[in-house]
Amino acid sequence: MSFTKSDVNKIIEELQAKDWIQNFQIFGKKIMIDAVSPSPAMHDKKKLEDALINAFKDKLPEATVNVRVTVKAQKAAKLPTAPLKGKKIEGIQNIIAVASGKGGVGKSTVAANIAISLQKMGFKVGLLDADIYGPSMPLMFDVEKAKPRSVNVDGKSKMEPVESYGIKLLSIGFFADMDQAVVWRGAMASKAIHQLIHDADWGKLDFLIVDLPPGTGDIHLSLVQEVPVTGAVIVSTPQHIALADARKGVGMFKMESIDVPVLGFIENMAYFTPEELPDNKYYIFGQNGVRNLAEKMEIPFLGEVPLVQSIREAGDVGRPAALQANTIASQAYTEITKNLVSSLAKRNEDLPPTEIVRITTMAGCPT
Numbered sequence: 001m002s003f004t005k006s007d008v009n010k011i012i013e014e015l016q017a018k019d020w021i022q023n024f025q026i027f028g029k030k031i032m033i034d035a036v037s038p039s040p041a042m043h044d045k046k047k048l049e050d051a052l053i054n055a056f057k058d059k060l061p062e063a064t065v066n067v068r069v070t071v072k073a074q075k076a077a078k079l080p081t082a083p084l085k086g087k088k089i090e091g092i093q094n095i096i097a098v099a100s101g102k103g104g105v106g107k108s109t110v111a112a113n114i115a116i117s118l119q120k121m122g123f124k125v126g127l128l129d130a131d132i133y134g135p136s137m138p139l140m141f142d143v144e145k146a147k148p149r150s151v152n153v154d155g156k157s158k159m160e161p162v163e164s165y166g167i168k169l170l171s172i173g174f175f176a177d178m179d180q181a182v183v184w185r186g187a188m189a190s191k192a193i194h195q196l197i198h199d200a201d202w203g204k205l206d207f208l209i210v211d212l213p214p215g216t217g218d219i220h221l222s223l224v225q226e227v228p229v230t231g232a233v234i235v236s237t238p239q240h241i242a243l244a245d246a247r248k249g250v251g252m253f254k255m256e257s258i259d260v261p262v263l264g265f266i267e268n269m270a271y272f273t274p275e276e277l278p279d280n281k282y283y284i285f286g287q288n289g290v291r292n293l294a295e296k297m298e299i300p301f302l303g304e305v306p307l308v309q310s311i312r313e314a315g316d317v318g319r320p321a322a323l324q325a326n327t328i329a330s331q332a333y334t335e336i337t338k339n340l341v342s343s344l345a346k347r348n349e350d351l352p353p354t355e356i357v358r359i360t361t362m363a364g365c366p367t
């Protein structure tokens with residue numbers, strides 16, 4: 001005997017679990033149920049799974065029931081359903097802003113390594129270094145001397161990004177000498193960033209990662225208001241002073257005039273570990289500060305990067321650590337990047353299905 005959809009629906013309704021069922025499939029005697037738990041707590045997930053299994057055991061004992069419980073995207077309810085702000089940039093699917101409240105927490109290093117990890121997963125990636133106070137991407141990608149060429153695209157002159165390790169890169173650092181850039185007034189810096197995005201020949205990109213300056217200033221406001229930023233990632237160290245600023249960063253993205261979803265927090269320098277003794281962890285900036293803040297603010301926690309000497313060295317020699325194979329650092333960045341893509345896929349659930357499919361079916365990506 002096989003079952004009908006209405007048999008299954010009836011049991012779900014009797015259990016009053018309709019709100020938590022995403023979908024189900026029936027294959028002969030096998031019923032596969034996708035449920036969404038309202039809370040991330042293990043015991044709540046287990047409770048929902050047990051309740052469903054027991055109800056089916058009772059009402060349809062001949063069925064084999066398989067329940068998969070995922071956690072309700074914590075931000076989903078609050079995600080904007082409004083269209084993205086700014087004019088869509090032809091060919092660029094997702095623009096991810098990497099921000100930090102406080103300077104020096106490793107935001108640029110994280111941005112560079114996320115770009116590399118996405119590229120390793122098979123995505124087409126661009127990286128825009130919009131950090132006018134300290135553009136570090138040319139150094140991190142070993143292209144300090146590069147000068148972007150001008151190319152003609154459909155009769156218009158555009159900047160051609162510099163390519164390094166398969167990433168298309170543009171940086172304020174390619175154009176302005178550093179002493180000059182830091183004294184740019186807000187409007188001037190915003191205009192430069194606007195040009196780097198709109199007047200460049202980025203081609204087709206799955207992701208454009210934007211490394212923002214630290215803090216919450218004019219540049220952030222103009223960037224997120226003019227450019228269709230898909231989501232933001234906030235990098236912080238676990239120490240109190242950094243967390244307070246990270247909170248402000250979230251506040252900025254949540255402002256009504258900005259309304260950019262925060263895809264998650266990343267804890268950088270989560271603990272120090274000597275590479276030859278990876279089990280020795282020293283929580284020099286405090287333990288789990290960012291993870292706890294993420295939980296409190298109901299924002300996904302994308303993962304942690306330890307403080308290891310090789311990450312700093314890799315950045316300094318122009319070969320981001322994510323390019324290494326199977327090191328503590330590269331594994332951490334891969335994990336974080338996978339979580340970021342998952343968080344983005346959830347965020348895009350509010351967009352038309354084609355948008356979601358585009359993300360969830362990309363090479364090497366978890367759904």
Ligand SMILES: Nc1ncnc2c1ncn2[C@@H]1O[C@H](COP(=O)(O)OP(=O)(O)OP(=O)(O)O)[C@@H](O)[C@H]1O
Nearest residue numbers: 103104105106107108109134306307308311312315
């Ligand atoms: N996990 C890590 N382990 C070791 N060193 C790190 C780590 N993350 C970043 N660093 C180092 O810390 C320094 C600051 O990093 P980075 O320039 O990425 O910070 P930032 O937040 O972008 O700074 P800014 O204030 O300029 O925006 C760099 O020397 C970098 O190599």
